[in-house]
Amino acid sequence: MKKFLISLFLVSFVFATSAQQVFLETGLVISSFDYKTSDGSKIENLKGSGKSCFGLGVRMPVMKSQWHALLEVSDNNYGATSSDPELGNFSEWDVSYLGINLGADYEFFKPKMINIERNGLSFYIRGLIATEFLLSGKQKLNSQVYDLSGEEEFDKPTFFIKGGIGGNYYLTRNYIVFVQYIFGRSILFGNYSGQEKLNYTTHAISLGITVDLTYKRK
Amino acid sequence: MKKFTFLIFFLLAALKLPGQIQGLNYQAVIIDKNPQEIPGKDISGNIMPNQPIMVRFSILDAAGTIEYQEEHATITDLYGMINLVIGQGTPTASSPNLFPGIDWNGTLKSLKVDLSLSDIDIFYSDFSFDELTFVPYAFHRNITATGSLIVDGMTNLKSRLDVSEGSPAFLSGDLTVDEKTTLNNDLTVNAASSLKGQVTINPDFQSPGDKSNYDSYPLRVEGGNQGIAIKIDGTRSSNNYFVTFMDDEKIQGRIEGQTVSELDNDPEYIFNNIKMGNEVIRSGVDVAIATAGVASASSSSTVCAGFGACVTAPVPSLIVAAAAQLVLEIANLAMVVADQVLYNESVRNNIGVTYQSGSGDYAEWLQKSDRGEKLIPGDIVGVKGGLISRTTNNADHFMVISHNPIVLGNMPNEDKVLDYEKVAFMGQVLVRISGKVYPGDFILPSGKNDGVGIAISPENMQPDQYQKIVGVAWSESLSDLPGYVNIAVGINANILAQLGTAQEKKMKEQEAEIKNLRSQIDKMNDVLSRAVPEYSALMQNEQEEVFAPSAAAQEQPSPKEYRTVIYHEITNQQIVAGLSMAETILREKGVDVKNNPFFKKIKEDPGYRECFINDALTSIKSEMDKNYNADIKSGANIIRLN
Numbered sequence: 001m002k003k004f005l006i007s008l009f010l011v012s013f014v015f016a017t018s019a020q021q022v023f024l025e026t027g028l029v030i031s032s033f034d035y036k037t038s039d040g041s042k043i044e045n046l047k048g049s050g051k052s053c054f055g056l057g058v059r060m061p062v063m064k065s066q067w068h069a070l071l072e073v074s075d076n077n078y079g080a081t082s083s084d085p086e087l088g089n090f091s092e093w094d095v096s097y098l099g100i101n102l103g104a105d106y107e108f109f110k111p112k113m114i115n116i117e118r119n120g121l122s123f124y125i126r127g128l129i130a131t132e133f134l135l136s137g138k139q140k141l142n143s144q145v146y147d148l149s150g151e152e153e154f155d156k157p158t159f160f161i162k163g164g165i166g167g168n169y170y171l172t173r174n175y176i177v178f179v180q181y182i183f184g185r186s187i188l189f190g191n192y193s194g195q196e197k198l199n200y201t202t203h204a205i206s207l208g209i210t211v212d213l214t215y216k217r218k
Numbered sequence: 219m220k221k222f223t224f225l226i227f228f229l230l231a232a233l234k235l236p237g238q239i240q241g242l243n244y245q246a247v248i249i250d251k252n253p254q255e256i257p258g259k260d261i262s263g264n265i266m267p268n269q270p271i272m273v274r275f276s277i278l279d280a281a282g283t284i285e286y287q288e289e290h291a292t293i294t295d296l297y298g299m300i301n302l303v304i305g306q307g308t309p310t311a312s313s314p315n316l317f318p319g320i321d322w323n324g325t326l327k328s329l330k331v332d333l334s335l336s337d338i339d340i341f342y343s344d345f346s347f348d349e350l351t352f353v354p355y356a357f358h359r360n361i362t363a364t365g366s367l368i369v370d371g372m373t374n375l376k377s378r379l380d381v382s383e384g385s386p387a388f389l390s391g392d393l394t395v396d397e398k399t400t401l402n403n404d405l406t407v408n409a410a411s412s413l414k415g416q417v418t419i420n421p422d423f424q425s426p427g428d429k430s431n432y433d434s435y436p437l438r439v440e441g442g443n444q445g446i447a448i449k450i451d452g453t454r455s456s457n458n459y460f461v462t463f464m465d466d467e468k469i470q471g472r473i474e475g476q477t478v479s480e481l482d483n484d485p486e487y488i489f490n491n492i493k494m495g496n497e498v499i500r501s502g503v504d505v506a507i508a509t510a511g512v513a514s515a516s517s518s519s520t521v522c523a524g525f526g527a528c529v530t531a532p533v534p535s536l537i538v539a540a541a542a543q544l545v546l547e548i549a550n551l552a553m554v555v556a557d558q559v560l561y562n563e564s565v566r567n568n569i570g571v572t573y574q575s576g577s578g579d580y581a582e583w584l585q586k587s588d589r590g591e592k593l594i595p596g597d598i599v600g601v602k603g604g605l606i607s608r609t610t611n612n613a614d615h616f617m618v619i620s621h622n623p624i625v626l627g628n629m630p631n632e633d634k635v636l637d638y639e640k641v642a643f644m645g646q647v648l649v650r651i652s653g654k655v656y657p658g659d660f661i662l663p664s665g666k667n668d669g670v671g672i673a674i675s676p677e678n679m680q681p682d683q684y685q686k687i688v689g690v691a692w693s694e695s696l697s698d699l700p701g702y703v704n705i706a707v708g709i710n711a712n713i714l715a716q717l718g719t720a721q722e723k724k725m726k727e728q729e730a731e732i733k734n735l736r737s738q739i740d741k742m743n744d745v746l747s748r749a750v751p752e753y754s755a756l757m758q759n760e761q762e763e764v765f766a767p768s769a770a771a772q773e774q775p776s777p778k779e780y781r782t783v784i785y786h787e788i789t790n791q792q793i794v795a796g797l798s799m800a801e802t803i804l805r806e807k808g809v810d811v812k813n814n815p816f817f818k819k820i821k822e823d824p825g826y827r828e829c830f831i832n833d834a835l836t837s838i839k840s841e842m843d844k845n846y847n848a849d850i851k852s853g854a855n856i857i858r859l860n
Contacts, residue, residue: 037255139258
């Protein structure tokens with residue numbers, strides 16, 4: 001399934017690049033687990049941790065307006081730790097998800113083009129929905145390490161709603177660097193009554209570069 | 219956590235508890251059987267620290283029946299552990315016994331543990347069920363081991379030890395018992411035994427027991443060549459009772475120690491010495507008589523008519539015979555003296571114990587001439603041919619039926635006891651008498667064949683009554699009515715000796731009186747012969763008529779005649795010949811002369827032999843001198859021959 005999605009994304013990406021912006025980003029995602037046991041209680045001392053994230057996407061203007069639609073494939077790593085001094089237990093999670101993000105942003109203060117060049121700073125707000133699939137995951141419980149593949153809380157598609165802000169700096173008309181902050185929150189669908197529930201809250205800060213492929217030097 | 223099930227990990231340790239605590243140590247770690255939910259892999263095997271719980275222990279027998287059940291309310295520690303003592307909890311209403319009542323009889327026992335994770339809303343869940351594969355509590359009672367029980371260490375039993383089913387018990391080491399020991403069956407000791415406490419044999423016989431039955435005696439010593447030896451600490455004295463005989467009333471007799479000084483004051487010892495002393499005196503008198511006999515035999519007197527030579531020499535054979543008699547008497551005296559010396563030496567060498575009893579006589583069983591005759595203690599009986607009866611006429615001896623002798627000999631067989639009766643041989647015994655009795659009176663049979671005796675004072679005794687003496691009264695009876703007096707029997711020989719001595723004395727007095735009369739008659743004849751010339755002739759004719767038929771009469775000097783007495787000097791050879799004759803006489807009488815103390819010393823000790831001969835010669839010479847002087851005084855002619 002994962003291979004199929006990755007292949008589908010790359011084919012779409014190739015066909016879409018002719019009139020799009022392509023961007024690449026990497027950064028730090030600080031995640032925390034919002035976990036409830038089957039009886040609805042939370043566990044204590046469950047702390048989030050920072051991991052890396054990487055994304056590759058296309059961005060397309062909508063109707064030549066300031067709106068852009070974007071599609072991104074990302075690799076997000078989440079982690080958390082938990083300790084229980086009374087019982088002497090320590091747990092650490094480290095999971096990696098492949099995410100497919102679909103969203104839109106609105107760009108403010110876009111620099112005007114001067115002599116066919118664009119240079120300057122602009123800002124945007126961005127909203128995304130995403131679904132993520134577990135690529136790998138491991139759990140260290142005391143001195144034991146367990147593979148999280150097959151664990152119900154982790155090994156199923158996770159849906160996120162994300163939103164944030166960012167800033168572009170147009171180096172040239174075609175090359176733009178950007179920095180952004182995206183907040184994300186996973187969403188569970190279905191009836192989880194009497195079951196364990198695990199949600200993620202993420203804070204991603206990333207730095208990237210966008211290449212505008214819509215301009216063709218004549 | 220709403221609901222717990224439990225993953226069990228327990229450690230059960232059965233340890234020997236110190237002190238007096240009764241129970242089994244039980245340790246367990248309470249682990250949460252429910253895994254702790256966390257993201258991903260849940261955590262299983264969590265301990266349950268500081269958890270108030272209720273623990274219920276059940277000890278089941280092989281059939282699964284509860285023998286004991288108790289509850290504990292406790293709290294797990296920081297590590298989820300509980301430390302409890304089974305036996306120190308609260309017995310439940312379902313428990314049929316208290317903990318000490320568990321029957322550890324060697325059959326299978328199981329321990330079931332139930333837990334409740336709340337001490338308020340108690341709901342027990344199974345925690346563990348395990349067999350007790352060994353006896354966990356050695357202090358407990360009723361431990362039954364179907365196999366062998368081997369204990370390498372010390373075993374401390376705080377209660378009784380029973381070895382039942384007739385099972386033997388063997389101890390290869392010493393057995394020390396601090397408290398009383400009761401044996402309900404035979405005790406066999408195959409080695410020497412030392413009993414340092416008082417030993418009381420109090421048999422619980424079903425019946426008083428037949429005295430003739432060996433099994434009736436609670437203490438029997440058998441086997442070996444010796445009997446019982448009794449040893450006291452230190453030296454013995456009369457304060458040491460080796461054996462005491464007593465009944466419910468008092469001490470009835472005893473065998474006690476005796477010292478030399480106590481022996482000197484012992485009445486029996488004094489009595490025996492007095493008796494032997496009397497024998498010495500009597501033998502001394504016999505020696506004196508024999509000496510006089512020798513002196514008489516060594517001289518010969520012939521009444522001679524007129525003043526012519528009328529000589530009759532002493533006959534040597536008579537001298538030797540008299541000397542032999544003298545030797546015999548001396549030998550007898552020596553034996554009597556030796557007997558007393560030997561008796562004293564023996565008694566003093568063997569002084570040790572004396573037997574004391576309230577009974578006062580030494581008796582023997584003698585057969586009755588008439589089995590049907592009823593004899594009672596105190597009866598005087600006559601003994602004829604060794605048989606006794608109340609008929610005293612023509613009896614050889616006269617004795618008394620004993621009541622309770624201190625020593626009783628000649629015991630007949632049991633089936634012949636009725637044919638016999640106890641007869642006192644020596645000592646004090648009560649005798650039935652009739653008439654007044656004073657101490658010192660002789661007791662004789664009444665002559666009525668009624669078993670009763672009469673008292674005769676010594677002054678009134680007649681010689682023909684001597685042989686009828688039963689004994690001497692040592693108590694008195696001032697009533698004329700029949701009664702009992704205490705008499706001493708068995709000392710008749712002494713009494714007869716005393717009577718003999720008195721008779722001898724009387725005879726000597728009569729002899730002296732006769733001599734004196736004879737001397738006076740001689741003087742009267744002499745005076746009459748001178749005054750009346752025909753007197754001598756008349757007297758001679760009268761004498762011849764009177765004495766002629768008798769040869770012996772010729773030896774009697776006539777008062778009218780002058781006597782000529784020839785004294786023959788007794789020589790050593792004659793005494794030696796007397797010794798030889800005395801030895802021959804004794805040998806012919808069956809006496810063991812070879813081992814006779816007197817003759818043995820005479821032969822083996824030349825000094826004693828010489829001393830004896832000299833003493834005999836001196837005694838004879840002294841006696842002869844007395845006769846010589848008497849003859850001189852009588853005016854007889856004296857001729858002395860050497």
